[in-house]
Amino acid sequence: MQAIFQVTLPFFALVLCGYLAAQRRVLPEAAIPGLNAYVLFFALPCMLFRFGASTPIGQLFNPVWLALWIGAALLVVFVTTTHSLASGLGLKDSAFGALIAAFPNTGFMGVPLLVALAGDRAAGPVIMTVLADLFFTSSLCLALAQSEGAGHWREGLDKALRGALSNPLPWSIALGALVSVTQWTLPQPVMQIIKLLGDSATPVALFTIGAVLWRSNQAAHTRTPARDIVPVVVVKLLVHPALVLALGLLFVQAGLPLEGFALGILVLAAALPSASNVSLLAERYGADNGRIARIILWTTALAFLSFSLAVRLFGVQPG
Numbered sequence: 001m002q003a004i005f006q007v008t009l010p011f012f013a014l015v016l017c018g019y020l021a022a023q024r025r026v027l028p029e030a031a032i033p034g035l036n037a038y039v040l041f042f043a044l045p046c047m048l049f050r051f052g053a054s055t056p057i058g059q060l061f062n063p064v065w066l067a068l069w070i071g072a073a074l075l076v077v078f079v080t081t082t083h084s085l086a087s088g089l090g091l092k093d094s095a096f097g098a099l100i101a102a103f104p105n106t107g108f109m110g111v112p113l114l115v116a117l118a119g120d121r122a123a124g125p126v127i128m129t130v131l132a133d134l135f136f137t138s139s140l141c142l143a144l145a146q147s148e149g150a151g152h153w154r155e156g157l158d159k160a161l162r163g164a165l166s167n168p169l170p171w172s173i174a175l176g177a178l179v180s181v182t183q184w185t186l187p188q189p190v191m192q193i194i195k196l197l198g199d200s201a202t203p204v205a206l207f208t209i210g211a212v213l214w215r216s217n218q219a220a221h222t223r224t225p226a227r228d229i230v231p232v233v234v235v236k237l238l239v240h241p242a243l244v245l246a247l248g249l250l251f252v253q254a255g256l257p258l259e260g261f262a263l264g265i266l267v268l269a270a271a272l273p274s275a276s277n278v279s280l281l282a283e284r285y286g287a288d289n290g291r292i293a294r295i296i297l298w299t300t301a302l303a304f305l306s307f308s309l310a311v312r313l314f315g316v317q318p319g
Contacts, residue, residue: 004117004311011113011206012304018210029218032211039208043201044107045172046194048130051111051123052176059124060131060177064256069129069266072243073137076102080235081144087227092145096278096287097228099141100295101235103133104272107169108209112202113272114265117311125265131170133275145285209276213300216279216293224291229298236299237306241270264314271310273299 021027027035052060077098084094104110106129114122179186186194248263274296282292 001308001312004308007116008113008304008308008311011109011116011202012300014203014206015109015210015213015300018207018212019214020210021207022211022214027211029215032208032215035204035208036212039108039201039205041168043197043204045168046198047201048111048127048169049172049176049179049194050198051115051120051127052173053179054120055124055127055176055180057177057181060127060173060180062124062128062262064251064258065125065128065262065266066132068244068247068251068258068263069132070136071247072240072270073102073132073140075243075247076235076240077137077140077144079239080232083231084228087231089228091147092285093288093291095141095144096282096285096292097232097295098144099138099281100274100278100292100299101232101240102137102141103275103278104129104236104240104269105209105275105300106130106133106269106272108205108276110269110272112205114268117268118261118265121261122265125262126269127173129266129269131173134167134170138281142281142285145287209300212276212279213293213297216276216283216289217297224288224294228291229295232295233298233302236274236295237271237302241267241310244270268307268310268314271303271307273303273307276300 018027022029022032080098080101081091081094084097085091089097106126111123111126111130114126178184245263245267248258248266251258252263276296279289279293279296282289
């Protein structure tokens with residue numbers, strides 16, 4: 001565990017630094033959107049491009065991994081939405097609860113953390129989950145959220161898909177995959193720019209997560225009962241990875257080509273905390289952003305221990 005904590009502690013400590021910097025006003029609140037934009041449009045795309053360019057195309061779009069991840073996401077969305085509706089929440093808030101239960105923070109946190117823990121081989125499965133969640137999980141949940149009332153789920157689905165296509169992350173992965181397939185060699189100055197920006201992605205992204213969490217909680221003006229928070233936290237940190245593991249073992253029993261290393265990485269990706277950008281979506285769509293922000297905060301805080309324990313259970317040896 002000591003070797004695991006030596007890797008995971010700095011990642012979660014940077015999130016805490018971002019939270020405290022925003023809370024203490026060392027980082028002005030007005031600077032947070034710019035910091036987030038730098039990560040989303042410059043640093044993270046360059047990092048994902050580099051991983052995409054160095055990863056075999058079969059790993060980026062592996063159909064067995066994709067079926068496993070989407071299958072588990074469907075179960076998480078169904079379980080969480082059903083429970084939330086039974087608890088008296090509306091469809092919109094239930095759908096957003098399902099989104100943060102099924103959408104881990106693989107982009108800002110998962111790719112660099114799992115690569116640091118398990119090596120470059122982990123990049124393929126994790127990047128695949130980023131694509132699946134951007135295009136499938138988020139689109140499904142946003143369509144559900146939009147179907148409340150007037151029932152314009154098709155409009156909601158169309159809006160969600162257009163939002164995914166406007167996100168620079170899948171395009172950077174696609175460009176990296178194209179370079180991987182064609183074996184193109186970019187000019188050295190261009191690669192150096194990409195390297196410099198990509199190298200800044202991990203620390204700035206983690207710092208930004210903390211700052212965004214603080215801002216989201218500041219914007220929350222309503223008190224949320226624990227019964228509307230705790231079940232989603234449990235689903236995200238425990239049920240989601242357990243479902244990925246159970247489905248993966250069923251796949252193996254069925255004779256599908258799923259190696260133990262890839263299954264372990266997918267389970268660890270599911271054990272990550274909720275994606276921090278969901279709070280921005282909740283605010284944009286008029287959901288209970290206070291509830292969403294608090295769930296993200298708790299999953300991020302508790303994941304330091306739960307995720308590290310999951311790494312230990314799967315026998316991942318850092319370095």
